[in-house]
Amino acid sequence: MDTFPLLQVPLWIEVVAIAVGALAGAAGAVRQRFDLVGVLFVAVVMGLGGGVVRDVMLGLRPVAVTNQAYVLAALGAGLGAVVLLRVVTRFVRLFGLFDALALGLFVVVGVEKAVLNGAPFTGALLIGVVAGIGGGVTRDMISGLPVQVLRRGEWNAAAAALGAALFLLLRELGTPDLLRDLLAFAVIVLARYASPLFGWQTVEAGDL
Amino acid sequence: MDTFPLLQVPLWIEVVAIAVGALAGAAGAVRQRFDLVGVLFVAVVMGLGGGVVRDVMLGLRPVAVTNQAYVLAALGAGLGAVVLLRVVTRFVRLFGLFDALALGLFVVVGVEKAVLNGAPFTGALLIGVVAGIGGGVTRDMISGLPVQVLRRGEWNAAAAALGAALFLLLRELGTPDLLRDLLAFAVIVLARYASPLFGWQTVEAGDL
Amino acid sequence: MDTFPLLQVPLWIEVVAIAVGALAGAAGAVRQRFDLVGVLFVAVVMGLGGGVVRDVMLGLRPVAVTNQAYVLAALGAGLGAVVLLRVVTRFVRLFGLFDALALGLFVVVGVEKAVLNGAPFTGALLIGVVAGIGGGVTRDMISGLPVQVLRRGEWNAAAAALGAALFLLLRELGTPDLLRDLLAFAVIVLARYASPLFGWQTVEAGDL
Structure with a gap:
């Protein structure tokens, strides 16, 4: 149960991600x-779920x-969403962007925290993916929706795994921290956000 | 992984809740x-699920x-429910009461244990709600039922959050332990049990 | 967070189970x-899920x-399943066998690890069952399938509980480790694999 105060991901980045x-x-x-x-419950699950699983693991x-x-x-973001409802529903496309930004933030923070706590390559990869999609998967299961992560179509777990692997490779290569974080983040957001816009789809396993 | 033997919630209260x-x-x-x-699996999930998540968190x-x-x-309560089946099905309304009593017990025990283990206000609130509804949410997901917590209608997560917040406020005010526990418990049970009887409903977020 | 290096289940057994x-x-x-x-995500969930929950608990x-x-x-097993797809789909019955073997391995490893880490009888039983069916339950929930564990029909949680209890009884009786492990494993695999072949069904609670 120790924490490593000198090795923490900056608080403000995690708060923005949440x-x-x-x-x-x-x-x-x-x-x-x-x-x-x-609504507030889902906000808490989506905002905190992946991080809780990450820390427990x-x-x-x-x-x-x-x-x-x-x-x-x-809770503040959840209340904000309720208050801004009428404005927000006009900009539906924005939610896809929020989703993509949250995924990128959760994965990068998750991989970084895993590495700082001594996880090896595969362990950090696993935790990065789980931290990224954990909140959304839990949300889908609780809401009774089909879990989007697993279906053919939009990049989600694939984007998380890609970004986490890139982060870990850049780290092996000694890339400066900020550049490494930004590159991994950008790849995840692009893969997640651009895929439905351009009709990119992941490949059904049976077609390989 | 330490426990604090002098700071535990009394065993018999947890056993009754379970x-x-x-x-x-x-x-x-x-x-x-x-x-x-x-049936025994669901009994174990409902009885122990919230507490396991609480302790892990x-x-x-x-x-x-x-x-x-x-x-x-x-297991004993699960077997008891099977044995008493014919008697039990006559008193369907009783199950709502059991549900409400369990919610109240789980939340109060959860918040108390969180506080005893050093969680601040929001952390104890989070753990109280999760301990209260965790078993039921897991049960619903495993059983393939829509998770009742999130739908408009009966008070469930709302009752848990209300009772947990009341507990923590009374604690700040220095209310005696027993009075504080009983008040929070009573508010949860009332909010949960009375809401379907009187047709009280939580408000749809889009109507605010 | 300590581990007991001298008291571990052999690595190769866990890797085979996974x-x-x-x-x-x-x-x-x-x-x-x-x-x-x-597919890879489900492979990871099924292979690692029960063990992660076991260790966290x-x-x-x-x-x-x-x-x-x-x-x-x-990941290797998941890729292997994709590559061998055409061969594999011909031998559908084999999957039932894989399922049964995995259940037996997960339960025996789970109970053994729980005992080595100081869990009493009921705690080890609980962890054995959770380790055995945890991956499959999570997989079903994520995939939007009805969770098979709970429905009348094939032995699954029942086989896990039976094997875990047998393991713990044989341990009390001082049965040699290898014999104890093999007997518990065999009972689980038989109960799980043979039940659909012979039409054995677990009993609906309402019929007792």
Whole structure:
């Protein structure tokens, strides 16, 4: 249960990731006509879920429990989504962008935290993917929706795995931290956001 | 993975909560025509699920693993529900009461344990809600039912959050432990049990 | 978060269990027409899921995170299932066998690891069942399939519980380790694999 205070991902990056993820989750929940508590619950699940699983898999007490900024960021973003509902529904395309940004942030933060806590290549890859898609998968399961990650179509787990692998390769090559983070983040956001726009699809395994 | 033996919630309260939760879970599973193993599995999930997640999020080894009373209470309540089936199906309204009592017990025990283990306000609130509804959400997902927590209608996560927040406020105000526990418990049970009787509904977020 | 290096289950047994579980998962995912990433994701979930939950419930950092052999075994088995697709689909009955072998391996390894880490009878039983069926339940939930464990019909959780209880009884009786492991494994595989062949069904709770 130790933490390594000198080796932490910066707090503000995690808080931004949580707020963006919670916003994407809450917006979807509003469109599904959940009640207020349900929307806030989905916001918390989307914003914090991946990080909680990440920390538990690293043997750490989840920061969402110990640091009040995390829950407040998720609840604030959830309330913001409800308040901004009418404005927000006009810009549906924006949600895809929020989704993509949250995925990129969650994966990069997750891989970085895994590496800082001593996980090897495959362990950090696993945690990066789980941190990235964990919140969304849980949200889909709780909401009774088909889990989008696994179906042919949009890049989601694929984008997360690609970005996490790139991060770890760049790290092996000694790329400066900021450049490495930005490149991995950009690849994830592009793969996730651009794929439906351009009709890129992942390949059905049976067609290989 | 330390425990704080002098700071524990009394064992008998947790065992009662587990038995009540397992009874509610098993009764629902019998009505869904699960087989015997399925009923006992649902009883264990409902009785122990929330507490396992609570302990893992606090960085503790789940008491359900270390203390044999927990699994035995859940299995005993599950078997009891099967044996009492014919009597039990006559009193369907009782299940709603069991559900409400279990929710109240799980939330109060969860918040208390979180506070005793050093969680701040939002962390204890998060753990209280998760401990309260975790078993039921898992049960619904495993059973292929729509997760009731999120839909407009009965108070569930809302009751849990309300009671957990009341507990933490009363604690800040220095209210005696027993009074604080009873008030939070009563508010949760009332909000959960009375809401369907009186037709109270939570508000759809889109209507705000 | 300590591990007990002298008290570990042999690595190769766990790797075999993971590969067999991942193969069973991937084969099912191919038949459901998931894309390549989805197939690999299901392979990882089926291969590693039960073990991750087992380790978290024991208060250990999951070995899947720390030891690269685990993720590689799951990914390798998943890729193997995709490559061997045409051969594999001819031998559909084989998947039932893989499923049964994986269940037996996961349960025996899970109970053994729980006992080595100080869990009492009921705790080890709980962890054995969860380790055995955890991957499959998660896979079903993620895939949007009804969770097979709970329905009347094939022995699954029942086989896991039976084998775990037998393991723990034989251990109390001082049965040699290898004999104990093989007997528990054989009972699980037989109960799981033979039940659909012979039409054995678990009993609906309402019929008792």
